[in-house]
Amino acid sequence: MGTSLINPIAFSIGALQVHWYGLILGTGALVGLLLLIREGRRFGIPQEFFMDLVLFGVPSAIIAARIYYVAFRWPDYRDNFWDVFKIWNGGIAIYGALIGSIICAIIYTRKKGYSFWRIMDLCAPYLLVGQAIGRWGNFVNQEAYGGPVEESFLRGNLHLPDFIVNQMNVNGVxxxxxxxxxxxWNLVGVIALCVLRRRAFVRSGEIFFSYLIWYGIGRFFIEALRTDSLTFEGPQWLVAIVNGLWTPMTWFGFQQGAIEPGYGNIRVSQLLSLILIVAAILLIIIRRRAGLSKEHYSDPIVSSKVAQHEVDTEHDKATGSSSAPTVDSSSTAKDRYDHPKEDKIHNERKE
Structure with a gap:
């Protein structure tokens, strides 16, 4: 990491240092949550449901993201184990976070009786919102950048403001x-998903699958520009496929960033992006053919547990019975027996 124009420490409270990285990630999660709550109101889903989902989901995502990163960089941590916990210095992987949050969402939605696919359709655009904001944490930390370019490219071709250009100067390069x-790319994806979810042909789960496809495409092409990618050693035929699919970027003058020697020859995120894109497309086709995605985005979202409660209530009304707990007369009699003085006072007041 080079000398940073922006101090990565936002402020200090005594010995406690609060980093911009954590604040930015937290801001991304908060903005995504507020937008998700707003969308959830259209379906009558209480905000507490989403607040609890984020409460469990964010820690799950951070833990999984860190485990994912450390697993592929274990040689860097083998002799410095306590550095594993220093996430404020960066080193969390988005795909690890995605895996952790999906596992958490599956468990949580099942417990609450909601359809996992319907809830993930609601969440998808706002996952991109959080990711779009969170990337600026990498900016402050001067990490997750690409290969070397000329300053004129940043100022003349991209027309970037000084604070970005200066921050992209790492060790004089x-x-x-x-x-x-x-x-x-993520912000454009938010707009695309918000437009797509209003289309009548879209079925349950397909907004979430579209999120995986959109993010996967962008990540595949952008990842190869980076110089800090997590990698593994793979066969040459797989290297050829990945590089071949990335070739169109060279038509626009882009070149792949160097891969750190000794870690591998295939970027994990590129391969995982391809897998997710193909898997999402196949799942859309399979679910449609199997009749598993009949619901549309605009259809009501009802918890099976809430629905069962309503069925029980209607049954009680029809039969004249009540699901309320009955009072045990023997217990009442026993209470009076155990408290004769209170019973006597009660009778005297009535007289």
Whole structure:
């Protein structure tokens, strides 16, 4: 990491240092949550549901993201184990966060009786909002940048303001602002998903699948520009496929960033992006053919537990019975027996 124009520490409270990285990630989560709550109101879903989802989801995402990153960079932490917990210095992987949050959402929605696919359709655009904002944490930390470029490219071709250009100067060398590329791609994705979810042909789960496809495409092409990618050693035929699919970027003058020697020859995020894109497309087709995605985005979203409660209530009304707990007469009699003085006073007051 080079000398940063922006101090990564936002402020200090005594010995406690609050980093911009954490504040920016928190802001991304908060903005995404507020927008999600607003959308959830249209379907009558209480805001507490989403607040609890984020309460469990954010820690799950951070833990999984850190585990994912450390797993592929274990040689860097083998002799410095306590550095594993220093997430304020960066080093969390978006795909790890996605895996952790999805696992949490599956468990949470099942417990609450909601359809996982319907809830993820609601969440999808706002996941991109959080990711778009969160990338600016990488900007402050001077990390997740791309390969070297000329200063004239940043100022003349991209027309970037000084504060971004200066921050992309790492150890005297200017770099591709890949954080910015991905942030903009994600914001465009938010608009695309918000437009798509209003279309009548879209079925349940397909907004979430579209999120995976959109993010996967952007991440595949942007990832290869970076110089800090997580990698693994793979067969040459797989390297050829990945590089071949990335070739169109060279038509626009882009070149792949260098891969750190000793870690591998295939970027994990690129391969995972391709897998998610293909998997999302296949799931859309399979679910449609199997009749598993009949609901549309605008259809009501009702918890199965709430629905069962309403069925029980209607049954009680029809039969004249009540699901309220009955009073045990023997217990009442026993209470009076155990408290004769109170019973006597009660009778005297009645007289």
């Amino acid at each position: 200017f770099h591709h602002p890949t954080f910015l590329y991905e942030s903009i």
